[in-house]
Amino acid sequence: MVKPELNTLEACHRLALIEGQKENKKEYGEMKMIKRLEWNKKAASVFAVAAALTIVLVVALNPREIMIAENKMLDPVEWTFQRPNDSVIILDKLNATYADGVSADMYVLMIRYENESRFVGGCDYLHISMAINATTSNPNGFIESVHVVAQKDQQSTVDWEETSFDFENLSLVARADGYGMDTQAYIKLADVNHTGSVRAKALVMWDLLTSNTQSHQMEIAFEIVYYNGTAYNKVVKPFQLNIVGRE
Numbered sequence: 289m290v291k292p293e294l295n296t297l298e299a300c301h302r303l304a305l306i307e308g309q310k311e312n313k314k315e316y317g318e319m320k321m322i323k324r325l326e327w328n329k330k331a332a333s334v335f336a337v338a339a340a341l342t343i344v345l346v347v348a349l350n351p352r353e354i355m356i357a358e359n360k361m362l363d364p365v366e367w368t369f370q371r372p373n374d375s376v377i378i379l380d381k382l383n384a385t386y387a388d389g390v391s392a393d394m395y396v397l398m399i400r401y402e403n404e405s406r407f408v409g410g411c412d413y414l415h416i417s418m419a420i421n422a423t424t425s426n427p428n429g430f431i432e433s434v435h436v437v438a439q440k441d442q443q444s445t446v447d448w449e450e451t452s453f454d455f456e457n458l459s460l461v462a463r464a465d466g467y468g469m470d471t472q473a474y475i476k477l478a479d480v481n482h483t484g485s486v487r488a489k490a491l492v493m494w495d496l497l498t499s500n501t502q503s504h505q506m507e508i509a510f511e512i513v514y515y516n517g518t519a520y521n522k523v524v525k526p527f528q529l530n531i532v533g534r535e
Contacts, residue, residue, distance in 0.1 A: 354432065357519035362386065364507065364526040367398065371412065371500040371534050375403045384525050389516045390431070392422040396508055396527045403500070412496045414531065419489040420510050426517040430482040434458060435511040436490065437474040440466055443498050444506070446473035449491040456487040482515075496531065503533040 365382045378398045386392045397417040404410050422431055438446050446466035453460065458477040466473030477488055496504055509526040 354513070354520050356513070356522045358521040360388075360521070360523045362523065362525045364528045365396075366528045366530065367396075368530040368532060369398070369401070370532045371496075372401060372403060373500065373534070375405075376401050382527050384527070386523055386525060387425075388523075389426070389429070389521055390422055390424050390512060390514045390523065392420060392510070392512060392523070392525070394418075394420045394510050394525055396529075398529070412500060414494040414496070414529075416492050416494060416508075416529075417489070418492070418508060418510075419487075420512075421485075421487050422512055422514070423485040424514055424516065427484070428517040429515050430484050431457070431479050431486045432513040432515055432520060433479060433511075434477045434486060434488055434513075435474060436477075436488070437472060437509045437511060438466060438492065438494075438506055439472055439509070440494070440506040441504055442469055442471060443496070443502065444504050445495040445497065446506075447493045447495065448473065448475060449493065452489075452491040454487075454489040457481070457483040458486050458488055494529075498533075501533045501535070504531045505529065 362384075365384050367380060367382055369378070369380070377400045379400075380398045382396045384394045386394075395418065399415040399417055402413050402415065405413055418436060420434060420436075422434065424430060440446055444466075445468070448463060448465060450463070453475075455477060457480050459480055460475060461478045462474070462476040464470070464472070464474050473492075475490060477486075479486065494504075494506060496502075498504070506529045507526050508529065509524055512523045512525075514521060514523075
C-alpha cells in the first residue's frame with residue numbers, strides 16, 4: 289500500500305478547508321439574508337403601527353373642516369359671589385335652556401369655596417360642576433361636537449378633574465388646563481356615530497392665586513355644533529362667574 293505524500297495530504301487538506309469555508313460562507317450568507325428579511329418584516333410592522341397611530345393623532349388633533357351656516361351667540365348667565373374668610377358650601381346652580389334646531393339643557397353648579405386650601409398651596413379655590421344634555425329636533429340631524437371653554441384671568445388657574453369626566457355618545461379629542469399666562473382652558477368633545485343625542489358632565493377647580501381682597505372673573509361657554517338635516521349650525525351659551533374681593 290502506497291502512503292500518500294505530505295504534499296498530497298496538505299493539498300487535500302487545503303481543498304477540504306476551502307470547501308468548508310465556502311460552505312460556511314454560504315450558510316452565513318443565508319443566515320444574514322434570513323435575519324435581514326426578519327428585520328425588514330419587523331421594521332415594516334413597526335412602521336405600519338406608527339403610521340396608523342400618526343393618522344389617528346392627526347385626525348384627532350385636526351378634525352375635519354365643516355361650514356357653519358348659522359352661528360348664534362346667546363346672552364350670558366351671570367353669577368356674583370364675595371370671597372369669604374372661611375370655607376363654605378355654596379350649591380348655587382345656574383341653569384340655561386335652548387330650543388331651536390337642537391334642544392339643550394345646560395347648568396353650571398358652584399359646589400363649594402375652599403379658603404386657603406392646602407391642596408393648592410394655600411390658595412383659595414372654587415369647585416365647579418357643569419353639564420349639558422342636547423338632542424337634535426330633526427331625526428336626520430346629529431350633534432357634531434360639544435366644546436366647554438373656560439376663559440379666565442392670569443391670576444388664577446383652571447384644573448379639569450379628568451377622573452370625573454362623564455360623556456355619552458361623545459369622545460374626548462382635546463383637553464387643556466389653564467395655567468399662568470394661558471387664559472383659556474377647554475375640553476373638546478366629538479360625536480360618536482353621528483347620534484342625535486349627547487350628554488356630558490365635568491368637574492373643575494378654579495384656583496385663585498391672590499389674597500381674598502382681589503377680584504376674579506371667568507366665563508364658561510358651552511359651544512354646540514349640530515347638523516339639522518341640511519346644514520351645520522353653532523350655538524354658544526356663556527356663563528359669567530364674578531368673584532368679588534373683600535374690602
